[in-house]
Amino acid sequence: MATESNFEESPAVPVTHGHPEGAHHPPGGVTIYVMVAVALVFLTSLSYATHLPIWNTLVGDNIAVKRTWMMAVSCTKAMLVILFFMHLKWEANWKWIVTVPASMMSILLMLALVPDIGRRMYHASHERMIYAAEVPPGEPMPGTGLRPPRHQMGQPQLHGPSEPPLSPNNGE
Amino acid sequence: MHSTTDHGHHTGLQYQPGLPLPNGKLFLWLFLSTEIMFFSGLIGAYIVLRFGAADWPLTHDVHLVELWGAINTAVLICSSITVVLALEAARRDNTSAAKGWILLTFVLGCAFLGVKSYEYSQKFAHQLYPALPHSQMYEKADVNYAAAVRLRLAQLQLDVSNWEKEAAGLEQASPKDAAAESRIAQLKQQVSDAKSVLNPLQQELTKAEVTMRENPDSPEGRILMLQLADHIYPRAKMHQHHAESAPAESAPAEEHPAKAAAATSGPQLTLVQHETAAAESHVAGGEHLEGLNDKYPWLKLPIMIPGGNLWASTYFLVTGFHAIHVIVGLIAFALLMPKTLGIAKAGLIENIGLYWHFVDLVWIFLFPLLYLF
Numbered sequence: 446m447a448t449e450s451n452f453e454e455s456p457a458v459p460v461t462h463g464h465p466e467g468a469h470h471p472p473g474g475v476t477i478y479v480m481v482a483v484a485l486v487f488l489t490s491l492s493y494a495t496h497l498p499i500w501n502t503l504v505g506d507n508i509a510v511k512r513t514w515m516m517a518v519s520c521t522k523a524m525l526v527i528l529f530f531m532h533l534k535w536e537a538n539w540k541w542i543v544t545v546p547a548s549m550m551s552i553l554l555m556l557a558l559v560p561d562i563g564r565r566m567y568h569a570s571h572e573r574m575i576y577a578a579e580v581p582p583g584e585p586m587p588g589t590g591l592r593p594p595r596h597q598m599g600q601p602q603l604h605g606p607s608e609p610p611l612s613p614n615n616g617e
Numbered sequence: 618m619h620s621t622t623d624h625g626h627h628t629g630l631q632y633q634p635g636l637p638l639p640n641g642k643l644f645l646w647l648f649l650s651t652e653i654m655f656f657s658g659l660i661g662a663y664i665v666l667r668f669g670a671a672d673w674p675l676t677h678d679v680h681l682v683e684l685w686g687a688i689n690t691a692v693l694i695c696s697s698i699t700v701v702l703a704l705e706a707a708r709r710d711n712t713s714a715a716k717g718w719i720l721l722t723f724v725l726g727c728a729f730l731g732v733k734s735y736e737y738s739q740k741f742a743h744q745l746y747p748a749l750p751h752s753q754m755y756e757k758a759d760v761n762y763a764a765a766v767r768l769r770l771a772q773l774q775l776d777v778s779n780w781e782k783e784a785a786g787l788e789q790a791s792p793k794d795a796a797a798e799s800r801i802a803q804l805k806q807q808v809s810d811a812k813s814v815l816n817p818l819q820q821e822l823t824k825a826e827v828t829m830r831e832n833p834d835s836p837e838g839r840i841l842m843l844q845l846a847d848h849i850y851p852r853a854k855m856h857q858h859h860a861e862s863a864p865a866e867s868a869p870a871e872e873h874p875a876k877a878a879a880a881t882s883g884p885q886l887t888l889v890q891h892e893t894a895a896a897e898s899h900v901a902g903g904e905h906l907e908g909l910n911d912k913y914p915w916l917k918l919p920i921m922i923p924g925g926n927l928w929a930s931t932y933f934l935v936t937g938f939h940a941i942h943v944i945v946g947l948i949a950f951a952l953l954m955p956k957t958l959g960i961a962k963a964g965l966i967e968n969i970g971l972y973w974h975f976v977d978l979v980w981i982f983l984f985p986l987l988y989l990f
Contacts, residue, residue: 478698478702482697489690490687495989512990518985530977543647555665558662563669564669576756578757580923581843584672
């Protein structure tokens with residue numbers, strides 16, 4: 446690493462003209478990369494652990510806890526990859542301009558889908574209810590705020606038809 | 618920085634780039650920021666569609682195996698580290714080491730695609746397709762599903778009657794050689810095998826359809842139809858839930874499990890009483906249950922998976938686009954390999970590596986969302 450002193454975030458990093466790679470040699474080295482990779486594999490196993498029986502005995506069977514845990518682990522892994530493998534830890538301030546707006550847009554995009562797409566079962570039309578999936582009796586009801594609280598076979602629904610037509614011929 | 622510029626006096630001019638990084642890298646990062654939005658559109662749509670869906674299949678019900686996903690995650694992580702090691706080697710001008718690491722990355726990428734294609738083939742083998750005409754997934758066991766099962770049974774019955782006709786024709790031919798005899802025997806065996814499976818199914822279907830038609834207000838007919846769907850394609854979601862809830866509460870009343878379950882969980886639960894004990898034991902291991910479609914692969918009857926169609930659409934879309942990105946990365950590595958990977962090519966390796974890490978990044982989020990949620 447010839448320019449090890451230059452890895453600090455600073456817009457005033459001198460650029461070696463004609464040899465662009467010279468500017469940003471990350472100080473990482475092989476050791477840090479191997480450590481990051483081991484950490485990534487370890488974190489993957491932490492995600493996988495939510496599906497092992499030991500998780501239920503130690504932490505409990507709450508699916509919301511599992512999902513939060515898995516997303517936290519995934520974000521940690523993503524940060525490790527971005528910071529070390531993609532060398533963003535050693536880049537100058539331009540990195541924020543390129544990454545932060547795109548990430549914010551991605552979250553906004555997801556939230557923008559919620560009213561019309563996420564909560565579509567709240568105001569489903571007759572046609573949609575005829576072909577929509579139904580939770581068969583005796584099966585666990587999926588529970589999130591994006592679904593109507595009751596949508597089960599043989600039970601009256603708030604906005605949909607109570608019964609689909611018995612057969613295509615009877616519909617007329 | 619010579620900013621003083623006199624007209625006709627250019628000697629003091631010096632080129633100053635806007636950002637302290639090479640143009641290639643800047644544009645690759647801009648491309649990656651568009652890729653962030655591309656994949657967040659896909660993944661966000663998956664999340665929103667999934668959590669707003671009326672029902673969603675369990676991973677085992679659609680033949681997703683967590684272990685394969687975990688292995689693929691590990692493979693991509695390993696390929697990420699081989700890429701950075703190739704970059705390090707190229708910066709030290711160690712061309713042979715760099716080439717070796719790039720080759721290893723290429724092999725690991727191929728391994729990822731191999732596992733992925735095996736997973737896809739497992740889905741296709743169980744009629745889990747994203748669209749018609751191959752997809753035979755129904756969202757609920759209603760009259761439409763009954764009609765689809767009836768149609769498929771009619772097709773199979775037609776095959777059987779064709780075999781019967783062929784056997785009768787061969788028998789009427791007067792000079793019979795050994796080949797014809799063995800063909801007749803084979804056909805008769807086929808016919809009796811098929812009939813032993815098809816006839817009970819036909820009866821079960823007719824009973825369910827007639828009950829639905831004659832008593833439309835009672836859930837009885839639909840429960841019969843659900844039982845039929847469960848025989849064709851048993852879902853762990855139904856069996857697991859029942860195995861967890863019923864035996865725990867009604868262990869002493871083992872001689873009347875149906876009554877006990879009905880008493881504890883309401884009258885609608887009686888439909889799952891017919892399930893075989895063998896099927897229940899499979900659930901504990903998290904494997905897929907064996908239904909008629911698995912037992913007799915030639916049946917290929919329509920299957921009932923609530924939420925299965927939306928699952929298939931999103932799963933194949935998201936993993937398919939990720940696989941396309943992997944293929945593009947592999948092409949880039951293949952183009953890189955014939956070159957001399959010295960210090961002059963370090964920038965190129967870095968840029969391709971950035972893209973490859975991004976592909977890894979996407980999988981980091983896809984693995985828990987698709988396999989573990």
